Amino acid sequence: MKAFGKYISKYLLSFFVFALILLLVNILAFALTFGGIVSREYGSASPANMLEAVADDLSASCISEERLQELNRNQIWAMLLDAGGRCIWEVSLPEEIPTQYTIQDVAVFSKGYLQDYPVFVRNIDNGLLVLGYPKDSFMKLTGNYFPIRAIRIFPLFVTGILTIDILLLFLVYYFSKRKIAKNTEPIMASIKTLSTGRPVDLSIRGELSEIADSVNQASQVLSRQNQARANWISGVSHDIRTPLSMIMGYAQRIAKDHGAGGNIQQEAEIIRAQSAKIKDLVQDLNLVSQLEYEMQPLYKEPVRLSKLLRSYAADLLNAGIDPKYSVETEILPSAETVVIECDARLISRAINNLVQNSIQHNPQGCDIFLSLDCLQADISITVADNGVGLSAEKLRELEEKPHYMESTDERLDLRHGLGLLLVRQIVEAHGGIMKIANGTCCGIEIVLIFTKETA
């Protein structure tokens, strides 16, 4: 999402920069086009230079041959008027140009044209020097005066208008960015949700509604697939249950039948024990898939955890546990009356999975400790044993590697069952966390931590 915002900024910013570059290019193009013409006109044949050169020549009483050639080359005519307005000297003066002028005539042409010839004048000692350039070679601004105030505020005006332009450009950039972000934010959020596998329902009107529809469709496809997978698992596990009940029932009968003979009894006991493993797997598998796709409704009610833990431990002991194992329960006084909202059946299931894990991994027998503690808002259920424990490597693997149910890795490791994954899912469904560590002296210690508010 952040990356997308950055992407938009970058994109809009590039527009902004592009606009500036365009402006500079325009200025450059302007300079290149007009630079040549203007500089040429300001060369030696420019009115100012020419006036000065001719004036210098005239004050030296005679105009040079070289100057005359230059005037002819540029098709410039020249005349000198005395104080009475009479032409006392001329070079290539066209016929239609009069040789006598009144003071009004001089005032009019000195600003502009004489018979459509753009003319330029210069005051010299012997009179008024007039240079006439070819027709249509210069345009003269006859009304070229500006109020001084206007000239004075001109620099301020230019800087001001440029500042405002840049500001406006920036505002356009800012609001465009905000609008794009606002329109795309829900889409980005939905895609992010989708990427975690959860369903979304996006409703957007306007130009982007088509994208919203596609996202919704993708979500539906995902949901349907998840549903189909959960249903499939549920169906298979359902169909396995009844046959498995019979296998376990008969295996146990044979195991107890003294007429069957020792060997057969032992083998039946193995069938029974292995069937029990399949039973656990089937039960866990279904619940895991239901929790995974959030299809398992939680029946939350206020539960006194101390009571739940004692009741679980009593049931475990009453069901008859191998004397190799001992179960000790400790409920700290601070946790005795703690009540949290939870699904009691699932919490018992989680505790049972941990206890059964301890039993399975310690065939030589071990002591199992159940305890309940409450520290401020944290309520922790600890299941620990003093058995073989875990190697540091295995511990890291448990914490880091995704469970095969959640991974698409080919190297599935089915030996570890679903026990811990289910515990983690149950705890997470209650907003809690699970911590696995090696016990203080030996064995393993698993702590389920719930919070009073979230649980």
Add this chain to the structure above:
Amino acid sequence: MEHSFLHSKKLLLVDDEPELLKMVSAILADEGFQRLVTAANMREGIAAVKAEKPDLAILDVMLPDGDGFSLMEQMRAWTDIPVIFLTARDEAADKLAGLGLGADDYIAKPFLPQEFLLRIYAVLRRCYKEDTTVLKLDSCTVDFSRAEVNKGGEILPLTAMEHRLLETLAKNEGRIVTVDTLCEALWGDNPFGYENSLNAHVRRVREKIEAEPSKPVSLLTVKGLGYKLLARK
């Protein structure tokens, strides 16, 4: 554990799998239950409840002509015998918990025979008292109908609380009963903070039933959990 008085109870099994019925019947027969009635569907089940008047019904949730839940509802019209559901789905168990249909227990398939028997005994024991109201302990006998303890000829009367405490323990003879269950039996729902009173009652009961109250052999403390009553072997 003393179960024999429960073996005279008549059990009704309703399941559409004849093989499963056969196996469950065999397990129950092995255990000593002599009076078993089976039915393969809802119709037969209702007929059997009417005709045979069983003491406990074990119903499969999925039946060919309906489901176990509606069978139970129909049964409830004329009998309130305990009901245990056999379910092949986890959801069914949730439904039971969620709807609070008033079933006594449910057993999820697949089940281990001993687990199955344990649940049946637990429900039967909860619902039916032993015909003989006299419990033999290591150093005395307890007569529940007269609320008396006979300790070597000496007759000691039981208070109402002591009677209820002993009775709750006796119903679960040989099994751990948690302090929570005992407090609930003595003081009803939400019995928070009655643990000390419970200890006091236990101490007085021990004085009446134990030869040496400081070294109990019949009413044992299970550390951290509750108490356990052991009958005379």
